[in-house]
Amino acid sequence: MTQMMLAPAHIPVLVEEAIGALAVQPGGRYIDCTLGGGGHATAILERSLPGGQLLGVDADPEAIKIGRERLEAYSGSVLLVNDNFVNLQAICYKYDFLPVHGILFDLGLSSLQLNDNGRGFSFQHDASLDMRFNPGQELTAADIVNTYSETELAHLIRTYGEEGYSRPIARRIVRERPLESTLQLARMIEAVIGSRRGRIHPATKTFQALRIAVNQELEYLESALRQAVDLLGFEGRLVVISYHSLEDRLVKQYFRQESKGCICPPSVPTCVCGHTASLRLINKRVIVPSAVEVQINPRSRSAKLRAAERIIAQDEHYRIVEKLCSSTEVGANGWRRPTLLKKLRQAFLAT
Numbered sequence: 001m002t003q004m005m006l007a008p009a010h011i012p013v014l015v016e017e018a019i020g021a022l023a024v025q026p027g028g029r030y031i032d033c034t035l036g037g038g039g040h041a042t043a044i045l046e047r048s049l050p051g052g053q054l055l056g057v058d059a060d061p062e063a064i065k066i067g068r069e070r071l072e073a074y075s076g077s078v079l080l081v082n083d084n085f086v087n088l089q090a091i092c093y094k095y096d097f098l099p100v101h102g103i104l105f106d107l108g109l110s111s112l113q114l115n116d117n118g119r120g121f122s123f124q125h126d127a128s129l130d131m132r133f134n135p136g137q138e139l140t141a142a143d144i145v146n147t148y149s150e151t152e153l154a155h156l157i158r159t160y161g162e163e164g165y166s167r168p169i170a171r172r173i174v175r176e177r178p179l180e181s182t183l184q185l186a187r188m189i190e191a192v193i194g195s196r197r198g199r200i201h202p203a204t205k206t207f208q209a210l211r212i213a214v215n216q217e218l219e220y221l222e223s224a225l226r227q228a229v230d231l232l233g234f235e236g237r238l239v240v241i242s243y244h245s246l247e248d249r250l251v252k253q254y255f256r257q258e259s260k261g262c263i264c265p266p267s268v269p270t271c272v273c274g275h276t277a278s279l280r281l282i283n284k285r286v287i288v289p290s291a292v293e294v295q296i297n298p299r300s301r302s303a304k305l306r307a308a309e310r311i312i313a314q315d316e317h318y319r320i321v322e323k324l325c326s327s328t329e330v331g332a333n334g335w336r337r338p339t340l341l342k343k344l345r346q347a348f349l350a351t
């Protein structure tokens with residue numbers, strides 16, 4: 001039995017808020033780009049019955065395995081794909097899964113991954129410095145720690161960890177490497193900066209930086225957000241839950257830019273960008289968990305939810321559906337009817 005199976009389940013964060021922001025409706029078609037333990041996916045499926053469909057994506061094959069067991073009861077309505085969400089459009093074209101009513105990103109890592117002693121995400125357990133969401137990927141945290149130059153390491157730790165002690169940490173890493181294990185690295189960081197960190201462990205920021213770099217989290221998120229907007233149909237919703245300021249800043253800036261018309265600098269007298277708004281913000285202020293949720297699930301404390309709605313004229317939406325979908329099952333309102341259930345069940349069983 002693996003550690004992952006023994007670990008307590010992942011408690012999904014801001015579930016009701018996410019379902020509300022996605023405006024989940026019976027018969028709707030949704031994408032959960034970060035399936036994890038399947039908590040949000042289950043809630044979406046329950047609210048989209050009858051006739052709802054869900055595409056669940058996760059880079060981690062273990063999450064797909066767990067999701068397949070957990071979502072067995074909905075197998076006729078679910079398609080699970082082990083892939084990176086940076087390939088979101090390609091996945092949707094491949095499975096003819098578009099346009100969609102809502103797309104959810106619940107970023108970062110699940111408690112299942114954090115508590116899995118073999119994955120190297122946590123400085124609480126000793127493990128090899130791995131940190132890959134997808135174990136099939138080549139680059140690991142050990143590769144970064146043991147091969148990057150001191151300057152590159154300092155830059156990475158400062159940029160992705162917002163760590164003020166990035167230079168002394170990088171210097172010490174280079175002096176003491178090769179470093180192989182999480183505890184070796186965590187103790188070394190503790191020795192460099194002591195316990196001057198208040199409530200968080202001194203290694204928290206460096207571990208975050210390494211995880212972001214290993215999984216190219218910010219680059220992939222930026223690309224996936226752009227792809228997601230194009231997959232949304234008329235009044236489709238895009239919802240993102242993030243857990244650190246770098247992610248949240250990226251989402252906030254993207255939503256802000258896409259909800260504007262002209263984005264020319266103020267010094268340009270007449271518009272030359274031709275930019276038009278593709279999103280309307282649903283919540284002007286970020287949504288955070290209640291005090292009760294944080295008490296029940298302390299890991300939810302840093303969560304921030306932002307949501308937006310696709311702006312697209314209904315006739316344009318209709319044209320896109322006709323162009324993109326090989327199926328002729330397009331209803332009068334421009335949405336394809338949920339007739340793919342048999343196909344989805346076959347795909348569910350095949351993947």
Ligand SMILES: C[S@@+](CC[C@H](N)C(=O)[O-])C[C@H]1O[C@@H](n2cnc3c(N)ncnc32)[C@H](O)[C@@H]1O
Nearest residue numbers: 012034036037038039040058059084085106110
């Ligand atoms: C916070 S968990 C999601 C938890 C899930 N919402 C639930 O209710 O159980 C984040 C998940 O996203 C996955 N993930 C992170 N980045 C990804 C990416 N670029 N592509 C696909 N999956 C990714 C991780 O492997 C992890 O399983």
